[in-house]
Amino acid sequence: xxxxxxxxxxxxxxxxxxxxxxxxxxxxxxxxxxxxxxxxxxxxxxxxxxxxxxxxxxxxxxxxxxxxxxxxxxxxxxxxxxxxxxxxxxxxxxxxxxxxxxxxxxxxxxxxxxxxxxxxxxxxxxxxxxxxxxxxxxxxxxxxxxxxxxxxxxxxxxxxxxxxxxxxxxxxxxxxxxxxxxxxxxxxxxxxxxxxxxxxxxxxxxxxxxxxxxxxxxxxxxxxxxxxxxxxxxxxxxxxxxxxxxxxxxxxxxxxxxxxxxxxxxxxxxxxxxxxxxxxxxxxxxxxxxxxxxxxxxxxx
Numbered sequence: 001x002x003x004x005x006x007x008x009x010x011x012x013x014x015x016x017x018x019x020x021x022x023x024x025x026x027x028x029x030x031x032x033x034x035x036x037x038x039x040x041x042x043x044x045x046x047x048x049x050x051x052x053x054x055x056x057x058x059x060x061x062x063x064x065x066x067x068x069x070x071x072x073x074x075x076x077x078x079x080x081x082x083x084x085x086x087x088x089x090x091x092x093x094x095x096x097x098x099x100x101x102x103x104x105x106x107x108x109x110x111x112x113x114x115x116x117x118x119x120x121x122x123x124x125x126x127x128x129x130x131x132x133x134x135x136x137x138x139x140x141x142x143x144x145x146x147x148x149x150x151x152x153x154x155x156x157x158x159x160x161x162x163x164x165x166x167x168x169x170x171x172x173x174x175x176x177x178x179x180x181x182x183x184x185x186x187x188x189x190x191x192x193x194x195x196x197x198x199x200x201x202x203x204x205x206x207x208x209x210x211x212x213x214x215x216x217x218x219x220x221x222x223x224x225x226x227x228x229x230x231x232x233x234x235x236x237x238x239x240x241x242x243x244x245x246x247x248x249x250x251x252x253x254x255x256x257x258x259x260x261x262x263x264x265x266x267x268x269x270x271x272x273x274x275x276x277x278x279x280x281x282x283x284x285x286x287x288x289x290x291x292x293x294x295x296x297x298x299x300x301x
Contacts, residue, residue, distance in 0.1 A: 012089040014082050014126040019089075022127055031123050033106030036114070037162030039123070040064035044101040045131060045255045048294040049087050051101060054080060056218045061103065064159045070107055073122045079103065086128040098131035100255065104161060131256055139283070142263030142275045143179035145252075148172050150183035150190045150213075157212045169193035180252055182244070182265065189239040190214055195257055198223065200249035200271075200278045204233040219253035226285035232278060249276040259283050 013022040032038035042064075044057045051057075058076045065072050074082070083101045090099065108120030152165030170193040173181040180192040189208055191197055196217045199206045205227050210216040227234040244250065248271045250262040259282045261275035 009129075011128065012086055014086060014124070016124055019085065025125070027123055027125075028109045030109050030112065031106055032108060032110060032120075033104070033123060033161055035112055037160060037164075038068070038116075039104060039106030039161040040068060040070075040159050041102065041104040041161050042159060043255050044083065044103070046083070046087055046099040046101055046128070047097075047290050049095040050294050051080065051083055051087075052290060052293045053218050053222065054083070056221060060159060060216075060218065061105075063157075065105060067155070067158045068107070068160075069116065070105060070122055073105060073124050079126075082126050083128075086126060090128050094128075094130050098133055100129050100131045102127050102129065106161065134257060134260060139260070140275065142261040142273075143252075144177075144264040144267075145180045145182050145192070145250075145262050146173050146176045146178045147266050148181050148183050150185045152183075155212055156190070156215050157210075159215060166193050179260070179262075182262075184241055184244075185213060187241045189241070189244055192252060195252040195254040195260075196220065197244075198251040198253065199239055199244055199247045200251065200276065201243065201247055203278070204235060205251075205278060205282075206235045206237060206239055208239060209236045217253060218255070219259075222286070222289065223253055223259070223282065226282050226289070229285055230281045232281065245270070247271060249278050251279055251282070258286050 008023045011022050012019050013025050015025045027034065040061065042057045042061045044054055045052045055076065058079060062072055086101065087095060087099060104125040106123045107116065108122050110117045110120055148169055169181045169183060173179065173193065180195055182192045182197055183190050189197060191208065191214050196207060196219060205223065208214050210220065224234050245265060245268060250265065250270045252260045252262060259279060261279040263270055263273050263275065
């Protein structure tokens, strides 16, 4: 057996109404998620045993399912119940730290045909994984990234399980020894392989607009709120390639990275080459939001 298979966790997962050890969970080979990637997913971070930004993640799950014409098989309250059951079943050490709650819904099982059959029972899956934090040393130094043409499809706003484009994009940075692959459609910034990208210039934080070319991460709203709290101007607009390379600061955001400073891009220094004041302010604000979330049982202030 491959070492990766030997390392599969024995933690509990949820599959179609049942809780079962993750290593034992099985789905049909004719599931349309397996055959076509015909499904969507969400990843909800949890801190100290409490989901963070849960309702925002649920709203995006609803939007993605609506795009695929799949009715949400669970209510938001039921999704939260699943999340809490899996979190509570995890090891105490994991619950006390950061975790990632993974939700997935596919259209279900049917004979292979590209057309979307009606009346299927969706396949519903959930699991919880430990979330490895970014080290203090990496945060203090910042990270290097590389660029690539955004060769993915034109409906990036759907959080689809069809992630081959993201896999190929991420592999570019893996092979370059970089933290992320920042992508452009023509000369315009879109996003990174699994992160949103923010440009800081003259004290203003800017990101690409929310449209079908970008998966608007939950941190879109959070970053805007953190900027408002800190008195930092914020805008969403088209951002040209030269603005990215000419930024005073360049930031990544995602559930796992939270906010992360980029100090080099394609070997070119960004700004001063060190994490800047805007990053420091947003990261500090992010930690306060996490703390409030834990105290308020998962509802960010």
